[in-house]
Amino acid sequence: MGFLKRTHNKFDYQPRYYKGDGNPYKIEHKLDQFRSTTGKNKGLKTKFSDAFYDLKNSDKSVNKTLFIIIAILVLIFLYIIDFDLSIFKGN
Template identity: 40%
Template structure:
């Protein structure tokens, strides 16, 4: 298990709907699962915010994490090019 000390965990979202509301899709009426777990992760058919968040969360993968490294390389290159064009003298850092 990987532990990350800097990232806060996301709270579980409990999406309340009345018991006999037909907007939620039930898999089987004979399922003996907990009522809270059944309604915690499932979203309503009319709750677009939760569906959008789930789609964004599912579309993320490990390859997207390399963006920050690439961004830093491009940024450093652009800074060096700008310093070269402005004819910045690095000898001021030497004593």
């Protein structure tokens, strides 16, 4: 009864354009090597402290752009929920 005994065949598949350095199936972002918040499995507190450190020491134009985008999104959200924006205007 040969059909009850099945062996799994292993194939030595190599991708066509594989250059031979590293694992070709490992998915990694190009900029992960420059980020301090990716990599090792750290605790939640360490991840937040690394993210705040990166935010403090990053380019100031990025921070300004980020704050402008967040402000626009908050105003759009307030408009969607029909918040009375007239309280921000002076008499």
